[in-house]
Amino acid sequence: MQKHWWHTATIYQIYPKSFMDADGDGVGDLQGIISKLDYLEKLGITAIWLSPVYQSPMDDNGYDISDYQAIADIFGDMTDMEELLSQANQRGIKIIMDLVVNHTSDEHAWFIEARENADSPERDYYIWRDEPNDLVSTFSGSAWEYDDKVGQYYLHLFGKKQPDLNWENEALRQKIYDMMNFWIDKGIGGFRMDVIDLLGKIPDQKIRENGPKLHDYLKEMNRASFGKHDLLTVGETWGATPEIAKQYSNPDNQELSMVFQFEHIGLQHKPDRPKWDYADGLDVPALKCIFNKWQTQLELGQGWNSLFWNNHDLPRVLSIWGDTGAYREKSAKALAILLHLMRGTPYIYQGEEIGMTNYPFEHLEQVEDIESLNYAAEALENGENIANIMDSIRVIGRDNARTPMQWSAENQAGFSSAAKTWLPVNPNYESINVAAALEDKNSIFYTYQALVKLRKEAQWLVDADFELIDTEEKVFAYKRYTDEETYLVVVNLSDQEQALKLTCPIKETIVANTDLDEVVTKQTLKPWDAFCVRTN
Numbered sequence: 001m002q003k004h005w006w007h008t009a010t011i012y013q014i015y016p017k018s019f020m021d022a023d024g025d026g027v028g029d030l031q032g033i034i035s036k037l038d039y040l041e042k043l044g045i046t047a048i049w050l051s052p053v054y055q056s057p058m059d060d061n062g063y064d065i066s067d068y069q070a071i072a073d074i075f076g077d078m079t080d081m082e083e084l085l086s087q088a089n090q091r092g093i094k095i096i097m098d099l100v101v102n103h104t105s106d107e108h109a110w111f112i113e114a115r116e117n118a119d120s121p122e123r124d125y126y127i128w129r130d131e132p133n134d135l136v137s138t139f140s141g142s143a144w145e146y147d148d149k150v151g152q153y154y155l156h157l158f159g160k161k162q163p164d165l166n167w168e169n170e171a172l173r174q175k176i177y178d179m180m181n182f183w184i185d186k187g188i189g190g191f192r193m194d195v196i197d198l199l200g201k202i203p204d205q206k207i208r209e210n211g212p213k214l215h216d217y218l219k220e221m222n223r224a225s226f227g228k229h230d231l232l233t234v235g236e237t238w239g240a241t242p243e244i245a246k247q248y249s250n251p252d253n254q255e256l257s258m259v260f261q262f263e264h265i266g267l268q269h270k271p272d273r274p275k276w277d278y279a280d281g282l283d284v285p286a287l288k289c290i291f292n293k294w295q296t297q298l299e300l301g302q303g304w305n306s307l308f309w310n311n312h313d314l315p316r317v318l319s320i321w322g323d324t325g326a327y328r329e330k331s332a333k334a335l336a337i338l339l340h341l342m343r344g345t346p347y348i349y350q351g352e353e354i355g356m357t358n359y360p361f362e363h364l365e366q367v368e369d370i371e372s373l374n375y376a377a378e379a380l381e382n383g384e385n386i387a388n389i390m391d392s393i394r395v396i397g398r399d400n401a402r403t404p405m406q407w408s409a410e411n412q413a414g415f416s417s418a419a420k421t422w423l424p425v426n427p428n429y430e431s432i433n434v435a436a437a438l439e440d441k442n443s444i445f446y447t448y449q450a451l452v453k454l455r456k457e458a459q460w461l462v463d464a465d466f467e468l469i470d471t472e473e474k475v476f477a478y479k480r481y482t483d484e485e486t487y488l489v490v491v492n493l494s495d496q497e498q499a500l501k502l503t504c505p506i507k508e509t510i511v512a513n514t515d516l517d518e519v520v521t522k523q524t525l526k527p528w529d530a531f532c533v534r535t536n
């Protein structure tokens, strides 16, 4: 198998509005990110996945792009972007851009021209129909919006201000590849591809994900842009199975490096229910089955996994699956150890490395996220009571991941000098912040730092096979083994003691959040105990 830099990389996701505000307007910006590169270098990450910074009316915080080759004013300008690239590269950090090409903003010049001029080439860049069908938007309501000027409906699988692009149009596809090359020429490290599995949609047949031409488009995109360079490409694919993930990520297919699969994230809500109908607690046996499937079915050389608990669309993992009370630090380390020692490329979402938690949202007025707001409006219309709606938003709404990064115990958590930030700072910032984490040698931060370093240095993390070990229900244990070595990873995913039979002698401790001697003597795991050892 050809080795790439991203096989041993850990990626750090930045949500620009919430990372660091340098100009004091209450919103994060590029200069803010630049000012924190030393911190990221200390953490040791190889690349930053930068959520969108392009020009945008920010209806969906930048996932609604009005110019792919310009920077949003609130974040800075192209000079700042170039400075970020060069300052990051000097520290050995690559920048992965977010590629949002399923849709544009309705304020993109293409859409404006498409609406105004029936004869323009741009008209066919979007998807128009005389009559809507019953496709619904991910952000509630019909996926079709009537346009007065055109006298037809356009498709929007997300917000009304996010019209879907028509990938059947060859000229449009070429424009996208040209835009990708513009960024590649600037020296970026790759692309994270927003809802990439929707590109092959056939709205008339109500096919959204995994349409028949999807992989042709990706092969074409690969040939026309990143294929000639050693870049990381990761597709966001909510509907991927291991079989589908192999189609994307098998090197022979020349499509993408890897995809984000969301099967484990599906455990956050009740089966076959909308995400708002969240599940109580973590179904550990189900989680084990899912990771076992992905780890064993994406064989080395035939596919590659990405590993994540968090992103900007998800609740904070500690709040939904970990512990935010007495075991906050321990459960954060346990979840990190579980994830980072599997095969794949791990992703850390800003604040995860210091154990940030959900925000205690109480009123709808505190909510910014379009998905949550549209859901609330629809649910209220259907007679749902506001307390239940707020309960769902508090547990699973996207704004939980988007409150400002907590840098210190100072005003606004050191994120901004503004009196009011775009989303409020979590009131727990006085104890949960970067400054405190850096001072404490036992903090979550240093466990992440150790895992990132291990990922760079330990070849077995790439090569070794995975085998799930049968244990107590709430214990997640697996082996990674090569011909020469065997590593054992054991994680207690509960706040109860668990029995453990350690049969092999420990040759070397790789990482642990607990006193291993005690575990061995008592053959018992304390709440949230986690470790990795080499057993031969």
Ligand code: TEU
Pocket: 060, 063, 064, 100, 138, 158, 194, 195, 236, 238, 275, 312, 313, 371, 398
């Ligand atoms: O997310 C895709 C997507 O489907 C999400 O809306 C997701 O399903 C939802 O948040 C989970 O409930 C991507 C981006 O990551 C997201 O931020 C964008 O809003 C969306 O695409 C549209 O670009």
